[in-house]
Amino acid sequence: MNKYKLLIIICFLFLTNLLPTAKAWVNNYTLAGKIICLDSGHGGTDSGAEADTILEKDLNLKLAKKLEKELISRGATVYMTRNGDYDLSTTTVNRKRSDLYNRASYINKINPDMYISIHLNATPSKKWRGLQIFYTNKNNQNRLIAETLTDYLKGELSYVRDVKKDNSYYMYKHINSPGILIEAGFISNPNDNYLLRNNNYQDKLILLISEGIEKYFKK
Numbered sequence: 698m699n700k701y702k703l704l705i706i707i708c709f710l711f712l713t714n715l716l717p718t719a720k721a722w723v724n725n726y727t728l729a730g731k732i733i734c735l736d737s738g739h740g741g742t743d744s745g746a747e748a749d750t751i752l753e754k755d756l757n758l759k760l761a762k763k764l765e766k767e768l769i770s771r772g773a774t775v776y777m778t779r780n781g782d783y784d785l786s787t788t789t790v791n792r793k794r795s796d797l798y799n800r801a802s803y804i805n806k807i808n809p810d811m812y813i814s815i816h817l818n819a820t821p822s823k824k825w826r827g828l829q830i831f832y833t834n835k836n837n838q839n840r841l842i843a844e845t846l847t848d849y850l851k852g853e854l855s856y857v858r859d860v861k862k863d864n865s866y867y868m869y870k871h872i873n874s875p876g877i878l879i880e881a882g883f884i885s886n887p888n889d890n891y892l893l894r895n896n897n898y899q900d901k902l903i904l905l906i907s908e909g910i911e912k913y914f915k916k
């Protein structure tokens with residue numbers, strides 16, 4: 698065999714080895730072209746719900762950052778309403794309202810294909826548990842997003858509550874883009890609290906939410 702033939706064979710073997718990798722690489726970009734805005738609830742002086750020393754604002758941010766990473770790895774462009782321990786308020790009077798107003802304005806300005814607000818629930822009773830997704834009828838896609846994700850998560854996780862329409866939320870009434878609020882669990886419940894702080898559970902949850910988002914965009 699002359700060296701040119703050998704070179705061609707080596708090139709052929711090299712390319713055929715690369716092809717499956719290249720195909721998998723393209724297939725993994727299932728959210729290419731999608732703009733997603735993640736809203737990590739609370740921050741700064743507003744800790745949100747508390748249970749023992751666990752603050753909702755910290756876990757919200759942790760989950761949002763993991764979700765950001767996962768969605769980017771699937772090709773999405775991701776915006777975050779916050780990236781650290783602060784809120785978005787620009788006034789000291791009615792600080793909470795200012796924070797929520799500015800979050801809604803930020804999301805409206807980006808005009809994403811989907812926004813996801815991440816919060817954790819807490820109740821005086823420790824018995825309530827489970828992830829729950831809320832939506833408003835401000836955008837006609839909200840219900841479909843909420844139901845698609847809830848249906849998918851119900852098949853994969855033990856404690857998922859029924860999807861709920863709630864038009865009373867100040868912030869979500871002002872967001873024009875499609876999206877939902879995920880209450881990822883009750884930190885007042887010892888089981889949920891344990892899971893939400895567990896790195897493996899966080900990763901599993903983020904993976905499932907990302908897959909649920911993909912299912913919605915495929916519809």
Ligand SMILES: [Zn+2]
Nearest residue numbers: 738745816817
């Ligand atoms: Zn909250």
